[in-house]
Amino acid sequence: MSIDFSKNATECSEACRAEVKGSIPDWLQGTLLRNGPGIFSVGETSYEHWFDGMALMTSFTFKDGEVTHRSKFLRSDTYKANMAANRIVVSEMGTMAYPDPSKNFIFKAITFLNHTVPDFTDNGASNFIKYGDEYFATSETNYIRRVDPFTLETLEKVDYLKHLPVNLVSSHPHYDKEGNTYNMGTCIAEKGKTKYVVFKVPALPDKGALKKAEVVCTVPCRSLLTPSYYHSFGMTDNYFIFIEQPFKLDILKMATAYMRGVNWASCLKFCPEENTLIHVIDRKTGKEIETKYYTGAMVVYHHVNAFEEDGHVIFDVIAYKDNSLYNMFYLSKLKQSNGLQDDSYVKPNYRRFVIPVRSDKIGKFDTETKKMVYWSEENCFPSEPVFVPRPNGESEDDGVVIVSVTNSVPGQSCFIAVLDGKTFKEVARAYVKGQLYKDVHGFFIPKTN
Numbered sequence: 001m002s003i004d005f006s007k008n009a010t011e012c013s014e015a016c017r018a019e020v021k022g023s024i025p026d027w028l029q030g031t032l033l034r035n036g037p038g039i040f041s042v043g044e045t046s047y048e049h050w051f052d053g054m055a056l057m058t059s060f061t062f063k064d065g066e067v068t069h070r071s072k073f074l075r076s077d078t079y080k081a082n083m084a085a086n087r088i089v090v091s092e093m094g095t096m097a098y099p100d101p102s103k104n105f106i107f108k109a110i111t112f113l114n115h116t117v118p119d120f121t122d123n124g125a126s127n128f129i130k131y132g133d134e135y136f137a138t139s140e141t142n143y144i145r146r147v148d149p150f151t152l153e154t155l156e157k158v159d160y161l162k163h164l165p166v167n168l169v170s171s172h173p174h175y176d177k178e179g180n181t182y183n184m185g186t187c188i189a190e191k192g193k194t195k196y197v198v199f200k201v202p203a204l205p206d207k208g209a210l211k212k213a214e215v216v217c218t219v220p221c222r223s224l225l226t227p228s229y230y231h232s233f234g235m236t237d238n239y240f241i242f243i244e245q246p247f248k249l250d251i252l253k254m255a256t257a258y259m260r261g262v263n264w265a266s267c268l269k270f271c272p273e274e275n276t277l278i279h280v281i282d283r284k285t286g287k288e289i290e291t292k293y294y295t296g297a298m299v300v301y302h303h304v305n306a307f308e309e310d311g312h313v314i315f316d317v318i319a320y321k322d323n324s325l326y327n328m329f330y331l332s333k334l335k336q337s338n339g340l341q342d343d344s345y346v347k348p349n350y351r352r353f354v355i356p357v358r359s360d361k362i363g364k365f366d367t368e369t370k371k372m373v374y375w376s377e378e379n380c381f382p383s384e385p386v387f388v389p390r391p392n393g394e395s396e397d398d399g400v401v402i403v404s405v406t407n408s409v410p411g412q413s414c415f416i417a418v419l420d421g422k423t424f425k426e427v428a429r430a431y432v433k434g435q436l437y438k439d440v441h442g443f444f445i446p447k448t449n
Helices: 077-085 105-116 251-260 324-328 331-336
Strands: 012-017 030-039 054-063 066-073 127-131 134-138 143-147 154-159 181-190 193-201 214-220 239-244 247-249 268-270 276-282 293-295 299-309 312-320 349-356 361-365 372-376 380-382 386-389 399-407 415-420 426-431
Touching: 030 066, 030 127, 054 077, 127 181, 181 239, 193 239, 214 239, 214 276, 239 299, 239 312, 276 349, 293 349, 324 331, 361 399, 372 380
Parallel strands: none
Antiparallel strands: 012 066, 030 054, 054 066, 127 134, 134 143, 143 154, 181 193, 193 214, 239 276, 247 268, 276 293, 299 312, 312 349, 361 372, 380 399, 386 399, 399 415, 415 426
């Protein structure tokens, strides 16, 4: 049975009890919010892309084994303008809106200027975000709409730019144990620089938590006018993970898209000849770790998981080899495929990345037993270990490992540590009077007779 993705939804604004089959756990109490496109045509005009449809918010409330359901359209400025004109008058990423042919020259000129330096839509049809004790419907523009999560009433419009230097913002934030919200946005060509901005919104019990937002860190973009597109990012207890992929938004093409008669989505370009740069950022210092990590070209929309283990940041993503997934959701394409799976588009694949981030310990790995042993000391940072074999040694690890160690505690000496090559236990150390500094590689010269 085919699905008509272009059919307008009907809202159910009053709470309706759902028919429950089976037994819902007693402890399941709360409300599930869902968000997505629901209106695809207004008057004689239609959206071209499924993601462009005007937002339909849905809630499912679980209470004492029962479920109630309701849905409402987001009464955004976009919704109001389109409905008042009985046609689509606000452009979305995949649909460029043009004025009614009957409008005069001045109206058309204003429309042109609005698209040259675009004032984006507030059609938050992608997700919900919690900032403080407030909930917002969001897409990926600088506008979000506060909503009542229980009645689904649309409240005030909020502009990120009044609080943070971000033109585009991810719709997939992260929340820590204290309830603080972390999100990420792109600041385009501010003072001649384009950068990615990670920000924190504190868990305040009162309204207006977004007004207290603070920038945690910034990452310079590899290209001033072609920032990477991203839909999500990763976070662990101590690090942020940002994938700067070669899937880019061409800002100059965006500025001329209306004049050229194309949509903004056509200004996204995938560059398969370029590498993907993985940024790992220390949450405490707000600085990137020194090592740069690169992988092949890919397109990532969603992070799956991220955690730390044995001095490594491990994160999982769903990756694609190109950007054709977006094209699959043009309504004309969905109609051709009857909403069924189309094998002509790129398939997703699950990828795990394991990145070493800790430099405060060194390890020895036994390739036969698969066991790992470590040496470390608090507040100390060892250099690259150098193995010195014992003359006429009986095994490949018969000897010592020498490591120069810097101490980060003021007043405490740095030292050279000598470890047993087999057990990795310390056999001696030599404190130096001067300061040791972070280095890269070294070489041991044995004494000759």
